[in-house]
Amino acid sequence: MIEIKNLSKIYNTNYGEFKALEDINITINDGDIFGIIGMSGAGKSTLLRCINLLEKPSSGHVVIDGQDITGFAGSQLLQLRRNIGMVFQRFNLLMQRTVKDNVAFPLEICGVPKADRDKRVAELLELVGLADKANNYPVQLSGGQQQRVAIARALANNPGIILCDEPTSALDSLTTSSLLQLLKEINEKLGVTIVIITHEMSVVNKICNRVAVINDARIIEQGVTKEVFSNPQHEMTKLLLSDLIVVKGGEN
Numbered sequence: 686m687i688e689i690k691n692l693s694k695i696y697n698t699n700y701g702e703f704k705a706l707e708d709i710n711i712t713i714n715d716g717d718i719f720g721i722i723g724m725s726g727a728g729k730s731t732l733l734r735c736i737n738l739l740e741k742p743s744s745g746h747v748v749i750d751g752q753d754i755t756g757f758a759g760s761q762l763l764q765l766r767r768n769i770g771m772v773f774q775r776f777n778l779l780m781q782r783t784v785k786d787n788v789a790f791p792l793e794i795c796g797v798p799k800a801d802r803d804k805r806v807a808e809l810l811e812l813v814g815l816a817d818k819a820n821n822y823p824v825q826l827s828g829g830q831q832q833r834v835a836i837a838r839a840l841a842n843n844p845g846i847i848l849c850d851e852p853t854s855a856l857d858s859l860t861t862s863s864l865l866q867l868l869k870e871i872n873e874k875l876g877v878t879i880v881i882i883t884h885e886m887s888v889v890n891k892i893c894n895r896v897a898v899i900n901d902a903r904i905i906e907q908g909v910t911k912e913v914f915s916n917p918q919h920e921m922t923k924l925l926l927s928d929l930i931v932v933k934g935g936e937n
């Protein structure tokens with residue numbers, strides 16, 4: 686379980702202090718696929734990055750499985766990051782390395798012996814459906830395939846949590862659907878908790894059991910996706926959802 690408690694984040698800029706997150710309270714249960722939605726600049730990436738301390742919260746706490754991780758540093762922080770995989774919009778693969786060497790990278794860093802690495806990489810590539818691309822370079826793959834490699838890499842150390850920052854925003858809608866299917870499979874088969882930022886309401890509708898709406902540094906609404914989507918309370922949520930209604934209209 687991930688508990689975010691009274692969390693705020695202030696950036697120091699040339700123009701003074703900028704409050705990117707204000708008094709955030711969220712609980713993400715084990716096994717959730719938890720969506721975070723909001724307009725550009727609302728604070729979504731900052732919030733996600735506070736969960737694995739890529740950003741240091743200015744105040745408040747992040748508690749994972751009952752342990753307050755907010756002050757973690759050194760080996761504790763390394764251990765924490767091993768338990769939290771991350772997937773980005775632009776895939777962030779190492780372009781000079783083959784697919785299998787990209788997936789092996791986090792295992793190399795942890796000092797996993799080569800034979801064990803090879804075995805794990807083969808399993809992971811099988812899981813994401815890219816066993817036949819092991820020796821290709823990222824540039825030889827489609828965007829959807831590159832994101833599958835990034836997902837395999839994020840899973841290398843058997844994390845309990847995966848954080849995804851706009852994982853499908855660079856992909857077309859069919860590729861998005863198959864990638865969401867993969868994330869759902871990973872969630873169901875491996876029991877990985879997934880936190881996913883997206884600006885696409887259809888993504889939340891398809892795979893997130895719960896959702897939080899962030900606006901101007903604050904959570905304005907959160908709950909079970911079906912309930913929030915069928916009865917949005919806040920004007921901003923309604924505005925974000927108008928996108929989904931258009932998509933639905935187009936399909937019918």
Ligand SMILES: Nc1ncnc2c1ncn2[C@@H]1O[C@H](COP(=O)(O)OP(=O)(O)OP(=O)(O)O)[C@@H](O)[C@H]1O
Nearest residue numbers: 696697698703705724725726727728729730731732
């Ligand atoms: N390192 C930083 N220094 C100063 N301000 C920052 C920094 N990172 C983000 N911000 C500001 O904090 C606010 C929230 O940024 P964040 O990247 O979390 O938004 P976001 O919701 O992910 O937006 P987008 O949908 O465009 O990715 C923005 O106004 C941004 O300019």
Ligand SMILES: [Mg+2]
Nearest residue numbers: 729730731850
């Ligand atoms: Mg962002």
